[in-house]
Amino acid sequence: MIDINKISDSTIRRLSKYYRTLNELIEKNVETVSSNEIANINSITSAQVRKDLSFFGTFGRRGLGYNTFLLKDNIATILGLKKTWNVGLVGFGNIGHALLQYQEFKKQGFIIKAIFDSDPAKVGQIIEGVVVNPIADSCEISKETQIEIIIIAVPPKNAQSLVDHFISCGIKAFLNFAPTSLKVPENVLVKNENMSIELEALSFFLTNKA
Amino acid sequence: MIDINKISDSTIRRLSKYYRTLNELIEKNVETVSSNEIANINSITSAQVRKDLSFFGTFGRRGLGYNTFLLKDNIATILGLKKTWNVGLVGFGNIGHALLQYQEFKKQGFIIKAIFDSDPAKVGQIIEGVVVNPIADSCEISKETQIEIIIIAVPPKNAQSLVDHFISCGIKAFLNFAPTSLKVPENVLVKNENMSIELEALSFFLTNKA
DNA sequence: AATTGTGAACCTCTTCACAGCT
DNA sequence: AGCTGTGAAGAGGTTCACAATT
Numbered sequence: 001m002i003d004i005n006k007i008s009d010s011t012i013r014r015l016s017k018y019y020r021t022l023n024e025l026i027e028k029n030v031e032t033v034s035s036n037e038i039a040n041i042n043s044i045t046s047a048q049v050r051k052d053l054s055f056f057g058t059f060g061r062r063g064l065g066y067n068t069f070l071l072k073d074n075i076a077t078i079l080g081l082k083k084t085w086n087v088g089l090v091g092f093g094n095i096g097h098a099l100l101q102y103q104e105f106k107k108q109g110f111i112i113k114a115i116f117d118s119d120p121a122k123v124g125q126i127i128e129g130v131v132v133n134p135i136a137d138s139c140e141i142s143k144e145t146q147i148e149i150i151i152i153a154v155p156p157k158n159a160q161s162l163v164d165h166f167i168s169c170g171i172k173a174f175l176n177f178a179p180t181s182l183k184v185p186e187n188v189l190v191k192n193e194n195m196s197i198e199l200e201a202l203s204f205f206l207t208n209k210a
Numbered sequence: 211m212i213d214i215n216k217i218s219d220s221t222i223r224r225l226s227k228y229y230r231t232l233n234e235l236i237e238k239n240v241e242t243v244s245s246n247e248i249a250n251i252n253s254i255t256s257a258q259v260r261k262d263l264s265f266f267g268t269f270g271r272r273g274l275g276y277n278t279f280l281l282k283d284n285i286a287t288i289l290g291l292k293k294t295w296n297v298g299l300v301g302f303g304n305i306g307h308a309l310l311q312y313q314e315f316k317k318q319g320f321i322i323k324a325i326f327d328s329d330p331a332k333v334g335q336i337i338e339g340v341v342v343n344p345i346a347d348s349c350e351i352s353k354e355t356q357i358e359i360i361i362i363a364v365p366p367k368n369a370q371s372l373v374d375h376f377i378s379c380g381i382k383a384f385l386n387f388a389p390t391s392l393k394v395p396e397n398v399l400v401k402n403e404n405m406s407i408e409l410e411a412l413s414f415f416l417t418n419k420a
Numbered sequence: 421a422a423t424t425g426t427g428a429a430c431c432t433c434t435t436c437a438c439a440g441c442t
Numbered sequence: 443a444g445c446t447g448t449g450a451a452g453a454g455g456t457t458c459a460c461a462a463t464t
Contacts, residue, residue, distance in 0.1 A: 002418060004415070004418045004419065008432075008433070009411070010433075010434095011433090012410070012411050012414050013407055013411065015410075015414075016404070016406065016407045016410045016411070017391065017404075017407075019410075020389060020390070020391075021391070024390070034444090034445065034446090035445075035446070035447095036445085041391055042391055043391070044434095045434075045435065045436095046445090046446095047434075047435055047436070047437095047448095048433095048434065048435080050445095050446060050447060050448085051433090051434075051435085051447085051448080053446095053447090054446090054447060054448065058446080058447065059446095060445075060446050060447080061441080061442065061445085061446075062440065062441040062442055062444085062445055062446045062447075063441065063442040063443080063444050063445050063446075064441095064442060064444080064445070064446085065444090065445065065446080066446090078414070078418075079410050079413055079414050079417070080413040080414055080416060080417025080418070081410065081413060085409075085413060085416075087409075094307065094308040094311045094312065095308045095312065097304065097307075097308065098304040098305050098307065098308035099405075101304045102304065102305065102405065104389045104405065104406050105405075105406065105409065108406050108409065108410065110406075110409050110413075148416065149409070149412055149416075172416070173412045173415075173416055175408055175409055175412060179230060179314045180230070180234070181227065181230075181231070181251055181252055181253070189412055189415055189416070191408035191409075191411055191412055192408070193403075193405060193408055194226070194227075195309075195312065195314065195315075195403060196226065196314050196315065196318050196320075197223055197226045197227075198385055198401035198402070198403055199295075199297075199315065199318065199320050199359070199385055199401075200222070200225075200226045200229075200289050200291065200318065201219070201222050201223065201226070201401055202359055202383045202385060202399055202401055203289055203290040203291060203295060203320075204222050204225075204288070204289045204290055205214070205383075205399055206290060206295075206358065206359075206382070206383055206399070207289070207290025208212060208214045208288075208290070209214060218454075218455065220455075220456095221455090244422085244423065244424090245423075245424070246423080254456095255456075255457065255458095256423090256424095257426095257456075257457055257458070257459095258455095258456065258457075260423095260424065260425060260426085261425085261426080261455090261456075261457085263424095263425090264424095264425060264426065268424080268425065269424095270423075270424050270425080271423085271424075271463080271464065272422085272423055272424040272425075272462065272463035272464055273421080273422050273423050273424075273462095273463060273464035274422080274423070274424085274463090274464060275422085275423065275424080276424090421464100422463100422464085423462105423463085423464085424461105424462080424463075424464095425460105425461095425462080425463100426458105426459100426460095426461095426462105427458105427459100427460100427461105428457105428458085428459090429456105429457085429458070429459095430455105430456080430457070430458080431454105431455085431456075431457085432453105432454085432455075432456085433452105433453085433454075433455085434451105434452080434453070434454085435450105435451085435452070435453085436449105436450085436451070436452085437448100437449100437450090437451095438447105438448095438449100439446105439447095439448090439449105440445105440446085440447085440448105441444105441445090441446080441447100442443100442444085442445085442446100
């Protein structure tokens with residue numbers, strides 16, 4: 001068994017990229033790929049690709065490279081993508097709408113099974129076959145629907161109390177789109193999707209470049 | 211002058227977080243803050259906060275901490291947020307819609323000045339005071355409107371050719387929401403907003419946790 | 421007494437370089 | 443000959459610890 005603490009966030013993030021690269025190659029009917037080709041596509045070094053994979057096993061063949069199908073399948077296992085994940089969406093504003101219809105999530109196996117919103121005008125709506133429920137019922141529905149991950153897509157001021165609420169319902173993993181930092185107990189996972197941060201990085205480089 | 215090559219991406223990303231933290235503190239009328247308080251809010255160490263700032267100057271007072279207004283202002287200067295940035299949005303689907311109405315961008319000074327879409331049905335629409343233009347006119351309009359950053363919000367298969375197009379129009383900075391990796395010349399900046407990556411990280415940890 | 425600013429120590433991640441396999 | 447897998451070296455980022463300041 002892999003010691004999860006020895007694996008860096010960077011490695012996991014790159015594995016996601018390799019996974020996407022392999023999907024693209026498979027779509028193009030490519031059957032074999034070298035670490036060097038994967039590296040070039042992702043603008044990194046081939047040693048990095050091989051080292052990342054080496055934490056989890058040996059998937060290639062010396063002299064030949066990697067079979068795209070096999071490697072894709074192995075990365076899917078590593079990342080836990082051999083199953084689908086039941087996802088709950090909290091906040092059905094602009095971002096919530098966009099996420100519901102974002103095909104990439106579904107493609108990777110993240111299925112939005114329930115939507116929650118505090119606005120009575122939105123409650124009851126059915127979009128893409130998913131009903132918008134009131135927050136009041138969210139614990140019960142999360143359990144019934146076996147929600148494993150909650151996406152937070154509400155204004156920043158409401159985010160923390162909603163996270164606290166869902167933690168009390170037993171949810172252990174959150175993807176946070178609200179531009180605020182969240183406090184959670186040690187056994188709960190939060191990943192932040194901070195869309196301004198990358199724009200600010202562009203701003204920094206444009207401003208400070210030679 | 212700062213040597214931009216000595217500043218890591220991590221530092222810039224954290225500066226964005228400090229900036230947001232300061233805005234939140236200022237909203238609460240907090241006038242002074244210590245590196246330790248900033249660190250706690252962002253779940254890092256105080257030494258990290260001080261070290262990050264030290265690359266750019268000395269902004270605090272020993273024994274007293276930092277003035278929130280002053281530090282916010284200094285970080286705004288560092289990140290290039292003392293001006294507004296003219297942004298063009300390519301692709302007016304679900305994500306494009308959501309981004310146009312995402313208040314956080316406007317708040318940070320990233321103003322969407324033009325929208326481009328290849329769909330004739332969308333061209334001519336006016337939303338939030340911004341017109342949807344055809345791609346054919348995009349070079350001209352980008353120049354007129356002095357667009358500095360282009361946000362890519364189109365399906366992955368169209369992303370690369372659109373980036374190439376806008377590079378030929380003189381655009382030097384892109385924020386890419388399409389789930390594909392883009393190739394650009396060395397003097398062009400691309401930052402990727404890969405919304406699946408964080409979900410996959412959650413999937414990894416949920417799958418491999420003890 | 422409190423807190424910054426920072427060189428030095430430490431640790432982690434990346435790259436090198438080559439043995440080993442096909 | 444070509445390419446992987448990996449220990450070791452190197453680079454880079456983080457934390458320590460303390461002098462300096464209020």
